[in-house]
Amino acid sequence: MSKNDVTRRGVLRTGAVAGAGLALPTIFTASSAAAFTNEPTGGTVTLGFNVPQTGPYADEGMDELRAFELAVEHLNNGGGCLDTFSSKALKGNGILGKQVKFVTGDTQTKSDAARASAKSMIEKDGAIMISGGSSSGVAVAVQGLCQEAGIIFMAGLTHSNDTTGKDKKKNGFRHFFNAYMSGAALAPVLQKAYGSDRKAYHLTADYTWGWTQQESIQAATEALGWQTVNNVLTPLAATDFSAYIAPVLNSGADVLILNHYGGNMVNSLTQAVQFGLRDKMANGKQFEVVVPLYSELMAKGAGANIKGVFGSTNWSWTLQDAGTQAFVKAFGAKYGFPPSNAAQTCYAQTLLYADAVERAGSFNPCAVAEALEGFEFDGLGNGPTLYRADDHQCFKDVLVMKGKESPANEYDALEVVEVTPRAQVEYAPDHPMFAGGDLGQCNPGA
Amino acid sequence: MDDIILQILNGLDKGSAYALIALGLTLIFGTLGVVNFAHGALFMIGAFCAVTLQKLLSLERIEVSATEKTAWGTPLEIKTPYAELWFGHDFGAAIIDWSVPLAILFAIPVMLAIGYVMERGLIKHFYKRPHADQILVTFGLAIVLQELIKHYYGANPIPTPAPSAFRGSFDFGVLLGFDAGSIIYPYWRMVYFAFSAVIIGAVFAFLQFTTFGMVVRAGMADRETVGLLGINIDRRFTIMFGLAAAVAGLAGVMYTPINSPNYHMGMDFLVLSFVVVVVGGMGSLPGAVLAGFLLGILESFASYSPIKNFFETWLFLPSIDQIIIYLVAIIILLTRPRGLMGRKGVMED
Structure with missing residues (x-):
């Protein structure tokens, strides 16, 4: 009769010790070879x-x-x-x-x-x-x-x-x-151009950028004395905005703020112009359209519809x-x-x-x-x-731009109307619009 | 009341596009029995026919200045459109201005040719294959076509304006006794609706009042019997495929001033157009047109903020504008499984 001393616990214990022993050099190698992720070693x-x-x-x-x-x-x-x-x-x-x-x-x-x-x-x-x-x-x-x-x-x-x-x-x-800076830069220019007694209607792309852009520009324009009549969220995938734009006509608003970017902006602005909003009088004033964030490529896409429309950019x-x-x-x-x-x-x-x-x-x-x-x-x-x-x-500094009336070439759709000084767009790190996050600790990886 | 009229008007132009695409889809499905997922791409190619003609008519003679430079340091290029050089400034500018309506003449032969090549080169090999195979191959073709367009024309929307005579809008408010400016509707959208009505009418007249159309209708009802009578129905069906492609293409050409075309516009319409076909009744041409306008108007109302808010607040249905068409489709198919105008025995083998 032979006696077998091998037990399940024994195998596990031995395996764990052996595994740790084998792994130890690898751990040391990893930490000693690279102090951080993808440390460059060659030329x-x-x-x-x-x-x-x-x-x-x-x-x-x-x-x-x-x-x-x-x-x-x-x-x-x-x-x-x-x-x-x-x-x-x-x-x-x-x-x-x-x-x-x-x-x-x-x-x-x-x-x-x-x-x-x-x-x-x-x-x-x-x-x-x-x-x-x-x-x-x-x-x-x-x-x-x-x-x-x-x-x-x-x-x-x-x-x-x-x-x-x-x-x-x-x-x-x-x-x-960022969106806050766009609002802070645009507000004084809008006040100068359109006055303090305005009623704004917002169309907003329904995702993170659209929400923060709308929140920022609403806060900035309400601080001027403007009223916000309505804010309608539009799907990011939308291409035809006519059903969203038509109700603006009888909403009592005299400014349409398009919190749209990219193809959304091109289409919504084009359709707002098609519906005659830029030729309309409301509350005894000329109806206006504002596009808080501009991009040169999108301005090119919107063509002549962008003429005279205010927006902001990071640089020009x-x-x-x-x-x-x-x-x-x-x-x-x-x-x-x-x-x-x-x-x-x-x-x-x-x-x-x-x-x-x-x-x-x-x-x-x-x-x-x-x-x-x-x-x-x-x-x-x-x-x-x-x-x-x-x-x-x-x-x-942040740039406030306007669609140019007579562009010299296809790259000349926008003109700088004001370079808003940095001090005017600064905010406290704990500003409510930026609250809730934490930088945390730096991670070198490896 | 003025808002309701506005939303109906808005629904009409979107409905026109749905109806035209769905009409072509139904023609292809009814005649060839093929589920054509590339039909949206044909709509998109039609739109790019307008873009192409606009670009061709706007081709410019470029003279490089020997002395002047651009702000970015390259020699200044002085550009003059050939159309203006050849036909004089005013007439040349007018030709460029009318490029979208002129594109109809350009698009018809192009779309007929594309339809013919597509049917003879690819689709005919899938007549006897399951619908799943047809969907896969036509969907793949649609992606190839849209990537080709993106490669040559870029990803951004390309402005393709209506002729200056049709820019601006008509004040229905004054006409209907409401306040001035309360019901404004762009001229070009009115043109689009009228154009769609003419195309739809022409297709129905063609099918109803010509011998060719009579044979096609007979073939749609009973292909085998028509074949037994010695009529080459396949040839006629190939022509119908080309015709359906042309209808989708023309819908795309005329849609360009409403939405600046981009490579993805076909896909945006495709799924909804299929829903339109199913709701209208598979194989029913009047059903496709009726459902196109009905769903276009419904979608327009669902985007109206008081209705949108009502659904969100009281029925806990956010983004009703995105789902209304599918909800209505479910209800209609539950109550009328053959769709609005589908008939018993048609497309039910």
Whole structure:
């Protein structure tokens, strides 16, 4: 008779000890080889540009890609805004002496697709930083992913208050302005042009950006004394807005505020003009239309309907400062036409990231974040700018634009009517429209 | 009351588009028995016929200035439309201005040709295949067509305005005894409604009063018997496919001033047009037209904010404007399974 001493508990105990022993060197190896996610080891460093290459914002995404490509060219070889940037850390020899390479992903303007492409660029291509986007929903989703992965996210075009409000993250940074700033910049111009006794009717795209845009512009115009007659949420997928616009005629309103972007804006503005709203008199005043957020590409789509309509932008290629001139000349020489404000924010973000790495002397995201927080700079086209430490939002002048009456060419649809000074669009970090979020801790990953 | 009239008017132009697309779908389904998910893409291609003609008529002679430069540093290009160079400034400008109505002449042969090639090259191979196969292949074709359009024309909407004579709007308020400016309706939408009525009338007249149409109607009712009489029904059905494509294309051409066309516009209409066909009664041409207008008007009312708020507050149904067509479709199919005008025995093998 043989005695078997092997018990189930014994096997488990032995297995656990052996497993831990085998795993221990791996854990040590991982933590000793890389202090943070995708630490560059060779002579190159890879940046990931995540933009809509298909879907409704593909044209905007292409313009962003052009700007990213130009930024990488300037980082590696000098030129462009490297000569006008107030920080002189960038020398045109890459980042920390490493040649800059880039990979691209297609967000399709869908949060899940954007997260998947960002994840792939981080895990498969070793991207050290992710930038891009043409939608706040996408930006918030990718920012969250970068926070979890220990990667810096330099947001592209995202205008919702939530990006640096309730959804802000320690690893995420936004150069673009936001919905609150649009409202704060537009309100005084609207008061000057249309007076304080106005009744506004809002049509609002039914998603995060639309809600915060509407809330912001309503607060700003009500502070002027305007009344809000109605706010109707319209589906993001809507193309025909006539059924939403027709009730405006008899609503008692004398201003229509279109909290729409992209194709929504093109269609709703076109249809508002078709329904004669711009020729109508209401309450003894000329009926007016306002589009709080403009984009050059959408202005082009709306054609002549945009004439005389007020809105706001982050930047315009028509500005005359040295930073703008340098960027526009470099972009125009390479592509044959001027850049959009989506392109400018992507270009600026890439340079700002590279500059922060140079100043920090490390690619470690926590060191980079520290270098960006509270950073004051100039020479990138927006005048003196602050990257506020409290919420990672850039504060700079905001442009109030108007559809031009006689555009000289297809890129000349909008004109700057006022450069709203930075002080006028600033707000406290705990402002109610931005409440509910927490930057949290920096995550270096690895 | 004025708001109600406005919503009815609004529903008419959307209903016109639904009716025209659904009419073509029904013609194809009724004659060939094919469920054509590429029909929305044909509507979109029609719209891009208007865009193409506008671009062709607006082609410009470009002279590069030797001395002047643009603000972005490239040599200044001085552009003059060829139409103005060849026909004089005023007449040339008028031709460009009328590019959308002129596109009807351009779109008819293009759409007939596309319809013919589509039917002979692809669809005919799927006549005897299950509907699921037909849906897959035509849906795939629709995606290919829309991606091609996006590649060549971009993703953003392209402004394609109506002739300046039809811009602006008509004040129905004054006409109907209401306050001036209370019922305003754009001229071009009136043109679109009238155009749709003419096209629908022409299709019905063609089917009702010509020998060709009589054979097609007979074939729709009993294909086998017509074949036994020695009539080549397949050839006639191929022509009907081309005709249905042309109807969808013309609906797209004339819709461009209402909504700036983009590559996705066909898909936006496709699913709703199928619902229209089912609600109208599969194979029923009058049913498709009736359901098109009915659902267009219903959708318009559901977007009216007092109604929208009522559904949200009292019936806990948010975004009723997005679901009303499907809700009504469910109710109609529960109470009249063959749709509004579907007849027993038709399309029920």
